[in-house]
Amino acid sequence: MANKSQLIDDIGELPFFLFYQGDYTLSPTLSIINVVEKHFEPIVKKTSLKKLVYLLIESLQNIERYSAHVASSEDFSLIYCDGKSFYIITQNTIYNDKVNDLSNRLQTISNKSQEELDETYIQVLSSETKTEKGAGLGLIDIARKSKNSLYYSFDKVSDTYSTFNMGFSIPMDKSMDAITIDNTKAELIVKEFKENFKGNKSSLIYGGDFSTTFIKSLLDLLKTAKVNELNSKNRKTHHLLIEMIQNVKKHGFEIENKSRGQLFLEWKDDGLHITTYNLIEEEQSNRLIKKVELLNEADEESLKIISKNNLQDLTQQGGLGLIDVATLIFPRKIGINTIKKSILVSELMLSIQVNYE
Amino acid sequence: MNKNPHIIEATEDTPLVVLEKKDGVNSILIQGVSMPENLFDFYTPLFETVFNFFETDSITNMEINVEYMNSMSNKQILKLIKTVYEKAPSVKVIWKYSKEDDLIKLKGQEIQSVFPEINILLTEY
Structure with a gap:
């Protein structure tokens, strides 16, 4: 990026x-x-x-x-x-x-x-x-x-x-x-x-x-x-967008009235590329990196198990969003890039690619 | 005993909810979009409303027909299904999904797998 x-x-x-x-x-x-x-x-x-x-x-x-x-x-x-x-x-x-x-x-x-x-x-x-x-x-x-x-x-x-x-x-x-x-x-x-x-x-x-x-x-x-874009009207793309955007809403924050985050939708020859950018607390950034690594390493069956385990634990509220994203784009992976901005804050970029279908 | 339906109108980010007691059938319908920013502002009072409406009567049917649902709403709906089941083990849950919608179908299958004891029927439209 x-x-x-x-x-x-x-x-x-x-x-x-x-x-x-x-x-x-x-x-x-x-x-x-x-x-x-x-x-x-x-x-x-x-x-x-x-x-x-x-x-x-x-x-x-x-x-x-x-x-x-x-x-x-x-x-x-x-x-x-x-x-x-x-x-x-x-x-x-x-x-x-x-x-x-x-x-x-x-x-x-x-x-x-x-x-x-x-x-x-x-x-x-x-x-x-x-x-x-x-x-x-x-x-x-x-x-x-x-x-x-x-x-x-x-x-x-x-x-x-x-x-x-x-x-x-x-x-x-x-x-x-x-x-x-x-x-x-x-x-x-x-x-x-x-x-x-x-x-x-x-x-x-x-x-x-x-x-x-x-x-x-x-x-x-x-x-x-x-x-006219095949995947723009299909539900899969919409679900992915909802999760990615609400991720920014949940974890991103404003500094001095600047925008909470940025969303990039790019229709290229090889598919739709979705990227979000926002600031995130450093601690959360580290947890997120580990989570994305785990999801990216998982095969299809493992993703189902991860999802099921998360669902079963009704005491835990969050965590399902990225699992859903990983499941929907499989076998593609979630791209993650973080840059430390200060002791407390990092920049976070998440990116996914959705095939035209 | 029949009762006038209790309707919670849909909004931009919360679903339509209809609670009905009619001719022995006690039903809950959840339909539309569920992606509220303040999840508990909607779902916490909903739980209370549901169980106050039905009092001691068993809920016989639940129909879930969501077009868009963020992941946190998914959990809340699941929690509601489980809570209803605990009070009324014979409840029949109909999980509807559009044939174009792999994710909502998958969510239905996951719930079946997580709670095999609950009578959950997946219906494509």
């Missing part, structure tokens, strides 16, 4: 992030919004959340509607907050013959003041000229509502298509309007995401509270937006 360590360090500082790279023809917008909304509902004002959701819908549907969809690994969205602002960054492929038109429109928007943007919005809204997919209002509205913090770039990939990156940010609360938005940091984080996951068919990376609410919204996302 050494190549992920810088990313983990950088995004670990964030109380929330959600990165989804994949096939946007399957309309993941509502599922992604569900994850974001459920997380922020209890903690931000209704008006701020409404604004965020509105802009998210515009941004994600931009990908769904306007991407060339030539390579699902090149389409992604990243939503995160740093405690003061929400950042929304998207990328989609675009046919080269459409680049100039979009670039010109964005240049025009960027040059407008807030008042001019408001006027343009009304003009376009009342205009009878509409494109096949929309009236062009989306970008204008994003620029308006983000106080024109919008930035963008185009990168040529081939003779046929380029990638279009767009980003903007809004304060978490109106009272924070004067805060300086750190777009440099956003660009750095996006670069790290792209470098780490460019080889994947699809990726979902999350950092947040690991609540049951999140689990449910994640399972919904898998059932709808990953409907």
Whole structure:
């Protein structure tokens, strides 16, 4: 996991992030919004959340509607907050013959003041000229509502298509309007995401509270937006995710309001790779290593015996989760990596691979 | 003696529970999702509710039909089955599982193996 360590360090500082790279023809917008909304509902004002959701819908549907969809690994969205602002960054492929038109429109928007943007919005809204997919209002509205913090770039990939990156940010609360938005940091984080996951068919990376609410919204996302991935809708994958995520919830902890842990779902050619990362007490870390070693050494019959023994002991509450994981992925093994951070705390990474079936 | 059913509605992370006394059949249904973050907040009062509802009457049927169940819930359900059996050894337990769901099926088989004396029937749907 050494190549992920810088990313983990950088995004670990964030109380929330959600990165989804994949096939946007399957309309993941509502599922992604569900994850974001459920997380922020209890903690931000209704008006701020409404604004965020509105802009998210515009941004994600931009990908769904306007991407060339030539390579699902090149389409992604990243939503995160740093405690003061929400950042929304998207990328989609675009046919080269459409680049100039979009670039010109964005240049025009960027040059407008807030008042001019408001006027343009009304003009376009009342205009009878509409494109096949929309009236062009989306970008204008994003620029308006983000106080024109919008930035963008185009990168040529081939003779046929380029990638279009767009980003903007809004304060978490109106009272924070004067805060300086750190777009440099956003660009750095996006670069790290792209470098780490460019080889994947699809990726979902999350950092947040690991609540049951999140689990449910994640399972919904898998059932709808990953409907073409065989193992995304099967129960085995769901059971594994529940155990891995609740492990983080149980054992992981926050320091200074940073995310409790991180979840990496990576759909690669050889299967779905699930990795969790969290901080853990040093003592627990040692016990966990021993337990995983025992489970990894066991054959199928031994795992059944270990499970049965654990079940029979009704006085002992925990311990069954990892046994279930080991049983479900057998003959594959649970990957475990711990790094001591201090006398009391270690970093823990658990990883498993699920075959496509 | 018949009694109005006692229903505990399902939530995002706890199952539907229906307790019924009707025409001599005393039954418990546990259905849905069980993955509460605070396990004992749900299951401790549930145990009390079950045995207060049925009082001295024997529970004749239990139906367990969970779609998702974390490992700690598994233990609590097992504990409930065992406690019911101790009070009513003739209880019939129906453990339902979806044909796509190897884990829930496996959990049913494990419970049969751990408690061979309990009448547990695995039913695929």
